[in-house]
Amino acid sequence: MKTDVFISGGGIGGLTLALKLVQRGVDVVLAERMTKTPPTYKGELLQPKSMQIFDGLGLYDHIVSRSQEINVLDMLELSSSLTVRDQSFMDYNVLPGKYNAAYMIHHEELKKTILQEASEYTNFHYLSGTVCKGFTDQTVQLQRGKERFEVEAFYYFGAEGRSSVTRKAMGIEIKETRYNHHFLTVSFPRPENFTEGQIISTYNRFLGLFPLPHNQVRTVYLIPEGEYRELKEKPISHFHKLYTDLAPAMDGYVQSLNDWKKIQLMIPVMFHAPSYVKNNKAIIGDAAHAVHPMAGEGMNMAIQDADILGELAADMLESGNTAPEHLTWYEKVRYKRAEHVLQLSHLAALAYSFPFKPVSYLRTRTFERMEEDPILHFKQMLNISGLGIWREGMRDRFIQGGIMPVRAKSLPTDRKELKYFTREDDYPWKVEGFE
Ligand SMILES: Cc1cc2nc3c(=O)[nH]c(=O)nc-3n(C[C@H](O)[C@H](O)[C@H](O)COP(=O)(O)OP(=O)(O)OC[C@H]3O[C@@H](n4cnc5c(N)ncnc54)[C@H](O)[C@@H]3O)c2cc1C
Incomplete structure (x- = not known):
């Protein structure tokens, strides 16, 4: 199988990149290892720049109506x-x-919206349940069930999130920063009139409340590192009280959670890969940088990477300037911007740590x-x-x-x-x- 661009990973970053490219007439193969909607919570806050990018992709009104x-x-x-x-x-x-x-939208709903839009194009080939296993000199090696096959492309873009096969194949090492705290995160029903974001803190506690559509609220509660196991042993009413102490408006709503199983542990990490491009490969989103979730930027950084790399690769292919060295324009534009956001989020995290x-x-x-x-x-x-x-x-x-x-x-x-x-x-x- 031959294509112009191969994308490994169909998260928000990979899908946005694919949509951008297929709209410009570029032939794209995207491999996503999952077949079902994952149960985990991920980024849900769209910052203004992401809305501008989705406007350019024709999705602004659709997203606003669902956020x-x-x-x-x-x-x-x-x-x-x-x-x-x-x-x-x-x-x-x-x-x-x-x-x-800013707009709060369910992560999986946003992914579905982008995938549906990209699937309108015959030059988009979405391989669900297909794992990127590695690369040879000329091809990417894929596996779907027991079947193994290869795809040959001009460019290979890794959008697989934090554990990136493409980053590994590029020989790029990362150094992670860990924090002294973790988060509990969960969504549940909210009062109808609770429609703006709220961050509530004391000198030693932190609760973030971000309203979602359909009268839901996504919440994050800071706990000291390592406290999760001990907390889970307590009755669920203990969790309710942690919330109602700080946010009395959630009384009568947080109690709809009756099991710790619904509450996800989120472990913040920060890293920034030393480079994003090597020969005809590039990485975007969480494959390139992981940001502390305090400022709600992770998903937005993936979207912004996708916008720049997508525009660049489409211009290169359209103009015949296909030499891989031109891909470094992507790194020139994005690296400093990403570093700035990583530092902002890191400082915000320290302010509450x-x-x-x-x-x-x-x-x-x-x-x-x-x-x-x-x-x-x-x-x-x-x-x-x-x-x-x-x-x-x-x-x-x-x-x-x-x-x-x-x-x-x-x-x-x-x-x-x-x-x-x-x-x-x-x-x-x-x-x-x-x-
Ligand atoms: C558990 C968790 C919770 C988070 N919570 C928040 C939050 O509350 N707020 C916030 O702003 N950000 C949050 N983030 C960060 C935010 O969700 C990410 O920054 C954003 O999703 C990055 O998008 P991405 O497309 O780069 O990667 P991802 O969303 O990780 O997508 C990567 C995709 O690649 C697929 N994949 C991986 N390996 C392969 C392979 N070898 N072959 C094929 N497919 C592959 C995966 O199945 C996945 O679909 C969270 C991240 C995680 C992991």
Whole structure:
């Protein structure tokens, strides 16, 4: 079997890449080892840049109609007696333009939507239940049941998640960072009027609540590393109380969980592969980088990788500039952006990792200052949105630390929009050429 592009792994990253390529007329074979919907929870929050990308792929309205729109993340810091001590907001509406909200959608529903759209194209060949086993010089080796076969392609893209066969074949080693905490994660019904994201913390506890469509809420609760086994021995009412202590609005809803089995343990890790491209192979998404889930970025990074690599490979094939060295444009665009998000998420994780009152005090002060200072607020939302990067400078740090006063004046829309990535930033080879 011969094709233009072979993709290993049909998660969000692999599917988005496939859709992007087939829409441009590229012949794609995608192998996905699973045949059924996996029971695990994965990323569900779509950041504004991902919505812009899906708009370009013709899926924006469809996704909006199946999601819960999130405009505001409400950050509550509780005292030891569990009353609200401080409250601040992170508001997506400070971002000008169409993409000024996040959207919560069931992970598997999003995958189904992208797969259905890609399957409309006769140049898309989806091999379900097919495992990528490895590579020879010229081909990829696949296995479906007992059958073994090979596919030959111009390019091979690995989108298999954290344990990537393609990354291994490229000889790329990764170094994982582990954290001192894990998360319990589960979805359950929510009150109808609970429609914005909420992060509730005390100096030693953390609960994130993110409303899903169909009156569901996805939740993450931080536990110290290694505590899961001991917790599971307790009656499920213990779990209910952990939630209702911090979020009384969940009383009467969290109790719909009657078994620990439904609650998944999530172990955060961080790594960044030293490179994404080697010869005619490239890796995207979790194969290339794993991010701490605190800032809800993992799935978005996979989508953003897919957008850049898909546009690049389609341009290379269309223009006849097929030399694999041009694939490094993908790494040039994505590497620094991914590193920035990895660091942001890592810092956010650290802000909640240490159960000490001074850390809680510093955290609240930083969030308050961010809400009060319109430029800091815009920077924060821009950086998590994926629409652009604006790093914090010395003045920002002094404002956060209370050494300098907050700025009263906001930036006008046109100055904010100057901070967005342009088409030339996203796809620089279109301007600079392949020579
Ligand atoms: C358990 C878990 C929980 C998570 N929770 C959150 C969260 O709450 N919030 C958040 O923002 N992010 C979360 N993430 C991260 C987020 O889901 C990922 O960043 C995102 O799914 C990455 O997409 P991907 O396409 O790169 O990889 P994946 O979604 O991992 O998809 C990889 C696909 O490749 C397939 N595959 C693997 N190996 C092979 C092979 N050899 N041959 C063929 N197919 C193969 C797999 O079956 C899978 O379908 C979580 C990740 C995990 C693993």
